[in-house]
Amino acid sequence: MMIQMHNMGEVETFLINLPKKLDKELSKTNKNFMVQVLKGAKKRAPKDTGGLKESIKLKPVRRGKNVKKWKIVVGSPHALFQEEGFTPHSFFAGNTFNSKKLPGGVTYFVSKWTPFMKPAVEEQIKTFSEKLNNAVDKAIKGRLK
Amino acid sequence: MASTISKESMIPDIWKNFYDIAKTVTTVSITGPQIITIQNYVSSFPDQLIDSKSDYPILVVNDPDAPTEILTIGKTKVNGSIELEIYTTSGESASKFLSKIIYAIETSAKSLAEVGIKNIEVADTSQDSVKRSFKLHSRSVTFDFTYHYARTGGF
Numbered sequence: 001m002m003i004q005m006h007n008m009g010e011v012e013t014f015l016i017n018l019p020k021k022l023d024k025e026l027s028k029t030n031k032n033f034m035v036q037v038l039k040g041a042k043k044r045a046p047k048d049t050g051g052l053k054e055s056i057k058l059k060p061v062r063r064g065k066n067v068k069k070w071k072i073v074v075g076s077p078h079a080l081f082q083e084e085g086f087t088p089h090s091f092f093a094g095n096t097f098n099s100k101k102l103p104g105g106v107t108y109f110v111s112k113w114t115p116f117m118k119p120a121v122e123e124q125i126k127t128f129s130e131k132l133n134n135a136v137d138k139a140i141k142g143r144l145k
Numbered sequence: 146m147a148s149t150i151s152k153e154s155m156i157p158d159i160w161k162n163f164y165d166i167a168k169t170v171t172t173v174s175i176t177g178p179q180i181i182t183i184q185n186y187v188s189s190f191p192d193q194l195i196d197s198k199s200d201y202p203i204l205v206v207n208d209p210d211a212p213t214e215i216l217t218i219g220k221t222k223v224n225g226s227i228e229l230e231i232y233t234t235s236g237e238s239a240s241k242f243l244s245k246i247i248y249a250i251e252t253s254a255k256s257l258a259e260v261g262i263k264n265i266e267v268a269d270t271s272q273d274s275v276k277r278s279f280k281l282h283s284r285s286v287t288f289d290f291t292y293h294y295a296r297t298g299g300f
Contacts, residue, residue: 028268032287036271039190043275043283047196123273131269 018139025135027068033128034058034070040120041072045082048099052076052116074117085113147256152294155223156211159292160188162262163227164206166253173241181238183231190232198279202233202242209290216293223292226268230285236274243270243284250288257290264291 038058045053055075062069088111093104102108148165150158164186172182185203209227216222229250231242247267250257254265268289275281 032269032271036273036285040273040275043273043281120273124271127271 021139022136023068025139026132029131029135030068031070033124033131034072036124037117037120038072040123041074041116044114044116044119046114046116048102052078052082055079072117082113083115083117086110147253147260147262150260150262150292155292155294156209159209159211159225159227159262159290160206162257162260163209163229163250163288164188166249166257167204167206167229167246170204170242170245170249173238173245175235175237175241181233181235181242183242190230196278198234201281202231202238204242204246205230205232211292215296219296220293221296223294224289225262225292226287226289228285228287230283232281232283234279234281236280236282239272239282239284243286247286261292261294262290265289 035058038056041056042053045056047053052074056079057073057075059071059073060069061071088109090107090109092107093099093102147162148158150162168186170183172180174180181202183202183204184200187203187205189207190203190205207228207230209225211223211225213221213223229246231239231246233239233242250265257263257265266289267286269285269287271285273283275283
């Protein structure tokens with residue numbers, strides 16, 4: 001018995017071009033996700049001088065035209081302690097202490113920290129899988145036209 | 146009425162078209178009943194207003210992204226996107242404002258097409274809420290669009 005398939009040209013074209021379209025849509029979804037996480041982290045970052053917030057940046061993992069991976073970099077030395085916590089402690093703020101809220105020349109006791117990155121990721125991750133599915137649907141439907 | 150777009154100032158011109166439409170979204174009514182009126186329309190989130198409850202709602206029209214591709218020998222196609230965000234102190238009003246923004250852009254599709262901004266689709270929506278001295282709710286919508294302009298010769 002012999003089976004013959006006809007008019008496979010369209011299917012072949014669809015299969016050849018699908019990865020490119022999928023790649024484009026998924027990359028776009030990834031970047032949008034990271035941008036929303038960045039914005040959420042900036043909104044949640046505790047604010048005094050604004051240095052922590054300004055240090056939160058989105059960067060490509062690899063430079064070039066078709067960037068696939070992104071990372072959020074937080075440059076402030078205080079970021080890790082705000083995110084993960086610290087042992088409550090006191091410190092003396094010298095007269096040149098750089099703060100808009102706390103005057104210098106005073107001893108302070110700090111015990112409270114404000115995570116900003118993990119809550120931002122948790123908020124956006126809720127809808128991420130749905131957005132990935134939508135991106136795949138869009139890529140497939142785009143090729144079927 | 147949409148404003149014309151020139152090649153030289155393409156990005157601010159496209160931004161202005163979306164901004165002018167966004168400015169037609171002014172109020173929503175929420176349970177209470179209460180009318181909520183947008184206090185500020187801006188091009189990027191204003192840090193100096195972030196701690197004052199009375200300055201919300203804030204509607205942000207971000208700059209568009211405008212990557213291009215070759216359409217023909219004589220034309221370039223812009224596969225653009227633009228994000229609009231609403232920040233309010235009420236979750237109910239945030240959702241209602243988002244719907245109004247989407248409606249305003251969708252119903253202005255014809256006037257935008259007349260100046261060259263076409264194929265406008267909602268590409269993405271997102272939401273967030275942040276506890277500061279008050280609770281801040283945000284919703285955002287990203288519109289994809291296309292725009293064509295004449296290419297400059299040379300390879």
